[in-house]
Amino acid sequence: MIDRKDFHRHAADITNWIQQYFDQLEQLPVKSQVEPGDIYQQIPEQMPESGEPLEAILQDMDRIILPGMTHWQHPNFHAYFPANSSVESVYAEMMTAAMGAQCMIWETSPAAAELEERMMEWLQRAMDIPESWEGVIQDTASSATLVAILTAREKVTDFQANETGVPPNLRVYCSSQTHSSIEKAVKIAGIGRRNLIKIPVDEQLRMQASALEAQIKNDIAEGYLPCCVVTAVGTTGTVAIDPIPEVSAICARYKVWHHIDAAYAGAALILPEYHWMIEGIEQADSFVFNPHKWLFTNFDCTAYYVKDADMLVRTFDILPEYLKTRTRGQVNDYRDWGIPLGRRFRALKLWFVMRSFGLQGMQERLRHHIALNAQFADWVRQADDFELLLPPFLNFTCFRYRPDGRPEEALNAINQSVVERVNQRGTLFLTHTRINDQYVLRMVVGQTYVEARHMEAAWVELRTVAAEIGRL
Numbered sequence: 001m002i003d004r005k006d007f008h009r010h011a012a013d014i015t016n017w018i019q020q021y022f023d024q025l026e027q028l029p030v031k032s033q034v035e036p037g038d039i040y041q042q043i044p045e046q047m048p049e050s051g052e053p054l055e056a057i058l059q060d061m062d063r064i065i066l067p068g069m070t071h072w073q074h075p076n077f078h079a080y081f082p083a084n085s086s087v088e089s090v091y092a093e094m095m096t097a098a099m100g101a102q103c104m105i106w107e108t109s110p111a112a113a114e115l116e117e118r119m120m121e122w123l124q125r126a127m128d129i130p131e132s133w134e135g136v137i138q139d140t141a142s143s144a145t146l147v148a149i150l151t152a153r154e155k156v157t158d159f160q161a162n163e164t165g166v167p168p169n170l171r172v173y174c175s176s177q178t179h180s181s182i183e184k185a186v187k188i189a190g191i192g193r194r195n196l197i198k199i200p201v202d203e204q205l206r207m208q209a210s211a212l213e214a215q216i217k218n219d220i221a222e223g224y225l226p227c228c229v230v231t232a233v234g235t236t237g238t239v240a241i242d243p244i245p246e247v248s249a250i251c252a253r254y255k256v257w258h259h260i261d262a263a264y265a266g267a268a269l270i271l272p273e274y275h276w277m278i279e280g281i282e283q284a285d286s287f288v289f290n291p292h293k294w295l296f297t298n299f300d301c302t303a304y305y306v307k308d309a310d311m312l313v314r315t316f317d318i319l320p321e322y323l324k325t326r327t328r329g330q331v332n333d334y335r336d337w338g339i340p341l342g343r344r345f346r347a348l349k350l351w352f353v354m355r356s357f358g359l360q361g362m363q364e365r366l367r368h369h370i371a372l373n374a375q376f377a378d379w380v381r382q383a384d385d386f387e388l389l390l391p392p393f394l395n396f397t398c399f400r401y402r403p404d405g406r407p408e409e410a411l412n413a414i415n416q417s418v419v420e421r422v423n424q425r426g427t428l429f430l431t432h433t434r435i436n437d438q439y440v441l442r443m444v445v446g447q448t449y450v451e452a453r454h455m456e457a458a459w460v461e462l463r464t465v466a467a468e469i470g471r472l
Contacts (some may be wrong), residue, residue: 073085074452078445085448089349113331115347119347138302139301140290152227156229175199177207177238205435229259232261260278261288262288264294291463301349332338369446376445395446398442399441412439
């Protein structure tokens with residue numbers, strides 16, 4: 001066991017390890033190359049009887065753990081959506097861990113509560129979210145969306161669901177492209193998967209507002225109680241933007257909660273040229289995006305905004321004697337703004353990142369990513385054996401390999417082979433989606449420190465692997 005008096009000496013070993021990790025990151029395979037069970041089998045069945053020195057632990061960190069890690073901060077990580085970080089955020093996480101604060105209410109750490117309130121205001125103003133709305137940090141967008149659906153459930157039942165149980169006739173709506181967390185949330189909320197209605201999308205994969213209204217009208221006529229509509233500003237598969245103004249107007253007309261899920265693309269709202277993505281938000285009820293995806297802040301950190309904070313607090317408020325304080329009602333006790341009682345000091349890393357980058361610095365980095373993606377899309381467009389499936393948007397491109405002479409029905413298997421071989425080689429990490437049953441490759445340019453040279457190398461690697469597959 002390490003004596004706290006020796007912290008400085010051992011901390012140097014840890015910071016040296018982190019610096020070495022950063023230095024060697026580009027030489028590591030992006031995706032872990034181990035097989036299932038490889039890591040587990042190297043870890044002893046029992047914990048050691050006697051304490052071991054830090055040196056031995058760090059040796060096993062290199063020998064056992066590092067080979068089993070997929071490196072999300074690698075500049076050649078282009079899969080899923082990023083969970084990007086920054087040096088500033090790492091510093092803040094180290095300090096947060098050192099303090100080890102449980103920030104459930106104002107009394108347990110006033111600075112944590114008040115910094116969180118101000119950080120939500122900083123983002124709110126930069127992103128053009130209505131000034132009357134209030135924000136809170138959640139752990140993930142999945143949790144925030146569950147919070148929104150639970151609040152919508154309580155509003156539509158006049159808070160009786162919390163008291164007597166969930167009625168069987170509630171309905172939640174989303175598009176067929178919306179994130180799987182919506183389906184999970186309706187299960188957890190007691191509404192049930194059968195009461196999640198997926199609305200058709202148009203040729204741009206956006207929710208059809210007219211189909212939504214028709215479905216709501218039909219459900220009301222059949223005795224259902226519309227509860228919540230979840231729209232997407234940036235779907236997971238293709239970063240499609242649902243028609244927020246039209247859906248907001250429909251929800252206002254039928255008194256249905258409107259939650260906007262902008263988990264990834266919402267970060268682009270710090271750029272004034274993308275404020276159009278949430279036109280109509282003033283008629284909506286809640287909004288979420290993840291700074292831990294594309295705003296240089298370590299996972300986990302989700303910004304959730306709500307029009308009526310009192311409605312949110314009424315949904316989650318519970319006050320046992322041991323949590324009663326003299327300051328209640330004067331401050332925000334954020335444990336009443338979400339599901340868990342315990343809360344980490346997540347606002348600190350936002351503070352570090354936003355102060356160190358500044359708004360202009362964050363904007364420049366996002367625009368750099370968008371420009372790199374536009375260049376990549378141009379390479380695809382100009383190549384004879386590749387094609388774009390959708391116009392590039394933000395820092396995201398959907399494309400596929402299309403060698404001459406291959407029939408359409410063979411292209412799915414060919415492109416699946418391209419992804420699998422690229423990931424096996426370890427130089428890049430890509431994932432896929434499906435558009436109208438077409439197997440499509442996704443390129444996301446969002447790692448904090450990615451540069452033009454990384455994208456040039458990625459394109460060469462893709463061309464090389466595709467040519468190998470094309471010769472088979």
